[in-house]
Amino acid sequence: MIVYAVPVISQLETVMRHVLNWFHSNLGLTWAWSIVATTVVVRMLLVPLTIRQIHSMQNLQKHAPQMKEIQKKYKHDRQKQNEELMKFYRENKINPAASCLPMLLQLPVFIALYYTLRNFQSHFHVGPHADLSFLHFIPSIAAHTTTHWGGYVLLFVYVASQMASSFFMMTTTDKTQRTLFMITPLVFVFIIARFPAGLVLYWVTTNLWTVGQGLITRRLVGKTPAPVVEKRSSRTPPKDDGSSGNGAKQESPQPKPAPSASQRPRQVRRKKKRTSRR
Amino acid sequence: MNAVTRVPRLVGVGAVWLYRLTFGALFPTTCKYHPSCSEYAVQALRRHGLVRGSLLAGWRLLRCNPWSHGGFDPVR
Numbered sequence: 001m002i003v004y005a006v007p008v009i010s011q012l013e014t015v016m017r018h019v020l021n022w023f024h025s026n027l028g029l030t031w032a033w034s035i036v037a038t039t040v041v042v043r044m045l046l047v048p049l050t051i052r053q054i055h056s057m058q059n060l061q062k063h064a065p066q067m068k069e070i071q072k073k074y075k076h077d078r079q080k081q082n083e084e085l086m087k088f089y090r091e092n093k094i095n096p097a098a099s100c101l102p103m104l105l106q107l108p109v110f111i112a113l114y115y116t117l118r119n120f121q122s123h124f125h126v127g128p129h130a131d132l133s134f135l136h137f138i139p140s141i142a143a144h145t146t147t148h149w150g151g152y153v154l155l156f157v158y159v160a161s162q163m164a165s166s167f168f169m170m171t172t173t174d175k176t177q178r179t180l181f182m183i184t185p186l187v188f189v190f191i192i193a194r195f196p197a198g199l200v201l202y203w204v205t206t207n208l209w210t211v212g213q214g215l216i217t218r219r220l221v222g223k224t225p226a227p228v229v230e231k232r233s234s235r236t237p238p239k240d241d242g243s244s245g246n247g248a249k250q251e252s253p254q255p256k257p258a259p260s261a262s263q264r265p266r267q268v269r270r271k272k273k274r275t276s277r278r
Numbered sequence: 279m280n281a282v283t284r285v286p287r288l289v290g291v292g293a294v295w296l297y298r299l300t301f302g303a304l305f306p307t308t309c310k311y312h313p314s315c316s317e318y319a320v321q322a323l324r325r326h327g328l329v330r331g332s333l334l335a336g337w338r339l340l341r342c343n344p345w346s347h348g349g350f351d352p353v354r
Contacts, residue, residue: 052344090347093347097310100339101339102343102344
């Protein structure tokens, strides 16, 4: 299987080399900025796929009360809760979660960039004095991230951006899952530290794009205002629903069941006025 | 189940776990299906073997696109 995969990887690497070279030669970008430009182009190509998700989120706002009801009903059985929510999504043709396919489409880009950066010096025939730096704090995008202090700054930015992007991508309300998603970058930073700095740059760029996209999505979708529950007291005037103008009470067709202790309206005790006799 | 049938599906399940621990963990997203695509792949590989399991997992991945509605979709 790996034997068959190797030609595919080398093909991907060739394509990536051509793309980076095009940005570097034709647009005059440095190698580091060429990586940023490639990432932006990849994410721009994936934008049509995310528009659908924005529409789904807009629909989701309408069904929020029913969803909360399901979550409340099966709060002790997460498996059942997930199944019921999924059924509800399908019935109402909504789904807030992201699809796996757009995310997997980024996998070849990531692999191609990894191999390109690994063999960067030999493939691009760049001399030892070639400008591989990024914003003056990363000396070389082809070197391991932790070879310079700037790499640690990049790793810090990576962790922050990953957490922010996870925050926007998450649709789950489960606290454990949310915490796990937020902690993951802290654990994986030790593995990423061994990657070339250019790859971390790709990651940071794609995360920042996700954050920007998330912010725009939130603005487009808007927050649904919480339902205003009118607090009624003994002093609140009777509601005029337009059915009766004379203020007379309308009899309900069916007798109301006796309210439970929790539902019973609070009785206001009034002090009796003492009439003093002189 | 003998080793001839067990080893390929173990390789497949191992590949899914490798994905989960690397790329999947770095790009955490929640799948629109239940069970999630990677969980579906593991179940399909265990139940139907490497070839049919991989095909089922691939078909599920193609279905997990922005135009599908997702939902409860177990391995059959």
